[in-house]
Amino acid sequence: MNQTTPIPALDDGYHYKVMRRAIDLLDAAEEPLSLQQIAAEMGMSPAHFQRLFSRWVGVSPKRYQQYLQLGQAKEMLRERSTTLEAAHEVGLSGTGRLHDLFLRWEAMSPGEYARAGEGLTIYWGWFDSPFGLALVMGTEKGICGLALAAEMGEDAAMQDLMSRWPKAEFIEDPMMLRPWVLTAFGAEDGSLDKAPLYLIGAPFQIKVWEALLRVPSGHVTTYSDIANAIGSPRAVRAVGTAVGRNPVSWLIPCHRALRKSGALGGYHWGLPVKRAMLAFEAARAEA
Known part of the structure; x- marks a missing residue:
């Protein structure tokens, strides 16, 4: 694989990569994931992940998943x-x-x-x-x-x-x-x-x-x-x-x-x- 140049997050590179992984996970899911499921995949407590995701993306993981639904484009x-x-x-x-x-x-x-x-x-x-x-x-x-x-x-x-x-x-x-x-x-x-x-x-x-x-x-x-x-x-x-x-x-x-x-x-x-x-x-x- 080619060497990549990481882009730092608004606070640090680690959180940026976690959010990128979370977005990939949510987009690939065939059905909505619970906060507990997503947090476990990210290796975080549900409360900490919720705060981090909401601060970085602007909405909760649940709300973000609603935007991924097929009807959202319409x-x-x-x-x-x-x-x-x-x-x-x-x-x-x-x-x-x-x-x-x-x-x-x-x-x-x-x-x-x-x-x-x-x-x-x-x-x-x-x-x-x-x-x-x-x-x-x-x-x-x-x-x-x-x-x-x-x-x-x-x-x-x-x-x-x-x-x-x-x-x-x-x-x-x-x-x-x-x-x-x-x-x-x-x-x-x-x-x-x-x-x-x-x-x-x-x-x-x-x-x-x-x-x-x-x-x-x-x-x-x-x-x-x-x-x-x-x-x-x-x-x-x-x-x-x-x-x-x-x-x-x-x-x-x-x-x-x-x-x-x-x-x-x-x-x-x-x-x-x-x-x-x-x-x-x-x-x-x-x-």
Whole structure:
């Protein structure tokens, strides 16, 4: 296994890893687990685990499990659906997006994109995240890739990102990326210069990813809403493809895009990961 760079929790690295294991356990459970069962798995007393989980996630383990239920996506679509044009008008595309962490982004020009990364140096590293092992890639301008390997595996995640820019030079350097990653997963306060994004994609893809950046945490949207927001109302299928090709999971929140029916739809990095992300954000929004 590749060496990973741990991301410290808000208090310490040990508690961060415990919470990550707890989220994995709850998401994998086929039926709700009792507080006693979860605490035993974590090697803690029920009272201590309850306090720790509630402080870190924002709600109790029982409430969090309710967010993982299949009907939660439909409820979010009814109650927290974001019309992207309205979100932009009221400022949600500014300080409200992505936990105030990603206010600056830059896109590669179409000509540069057509060269498949030729002349581009991309740094990479493995990191622990709330959603399992994360492969993060970035240039000197910002994060350009974030793959989650919990479902697809490490080798497939690495091949997936590297194949997007086949002519780039790839250098392992997790310490170069570490400050951005800390901000990305909320382990440090964000700033305008700490976690920039560098979007590498075709012009249509960039437009779709920019629209996703306007969906606030704890809210969802639909593929058709995204198509309307970018001025291509008939391009719903093409929008879905662009959403699926988003190379920067979590940070460009493609997990917030649902079908009109409330169904989760697909997710490139695995549907269990998408469910966990939506539940995590919904719980924190409520808190």
